[in-house]
Amino acid sequence: MLRPDELEAVLAHEHHHMISREPAKLFVIKYWQSVFGWLPGIKTLINKYVTFSELAADEQATGNFTDKLKLARALFKIAATEEKQLLRAGLALSFFSSVIAERVNKLSDDAYAPRFKLWGQGFLISLGSVIFGLLAVFIFLSDSSQALAMHNNASCILDSGASQSTSLICAAGHDGHQATARCDRD
Numbered sequence: 001m002l003r004p005d006e007l008e009a010v011l012a013h014e015h016h017h018m019i020s021r022e023p024a025k026l027f028v029i030k031y032w033q034s035v036f037g038w039l040p041g042i043k044t045l046i047n048k049y050v051t052f053s054e055l056a057a058d059e060q061a062t063g064n065f066t067d068k069l070k071l072a073r074a075l076f077k078i079a080a081t082e083e084k085q086l087l088r089a090g091l092a093l094s095f096f097s098s099v100i101a102e103r104v105n106k107l108s109d110d111a112y113a114p115r116f117k118l119w120g121q122g123f124l125i126s127l128g129s130v131i132f133g134l135l136a137v138f139i140f141l142s143d144s145s146q147a148l149a150m151h152n153n154a155s156c157i158l159d160s161g162a163s164q165s166t167s168l169i170c171a172a173g174h175d176g177h178q179a180t181a182r183c184d185r186d
Contacts, residue, residue: 006074012061022053040126051102072107
């Protein structure tokens with residue numbers, strides 16, 4: 001579907017990926033994303049890296065963006081074909097469009113510089129959820145240490161007094177600290 005000059009531009013683009021070992025780098029990056037994907041901002045940083053990697057290959061393929069037309073035509077044809085295939089399959093196009101949009105903007109405007117918003121709403125929500133999770137773990141672990149101390153050094157008394165209720169009184173001392181708990185059961 002590509003003319004020879006367009007194919008040459010695409011091959012120059014892919015050659016840059018090959019000599020800079022992009023497939024290996026992306027493999028490692030995607031692996032770490034799967035491990036640490038819960039961290040706020042990781043997805044944005046990886047998308048930024050992928051975009052700049054593509055722009056660097058475009059720069060190499062176009063001779064520092066001096067001969068952009070061949071690559072731009074090829075990119076348009078490839079994107080149109082991909083879009084048709086994705087629409088036939090009923091898949092969403094959102095994952096495909098962000099990097100291509102940055103590439104098209106750079107190929108069409110010499111002064112264009114990609115911008116990434118790291119401190120967006122999604123980042124703040126993710127950061128808040130990580131902080132909330134860490135606080136919940138801290139609170140849970142601090143209560144667990146007291147329970148463990150009571151378990152290790154506890155003495156309990158079962159008290160069935162004159163009333164119809166039964167009380168369990170536990171006192172625990174650990175490293176000079178004293179804790180008492182009382183549990184009433186009717």
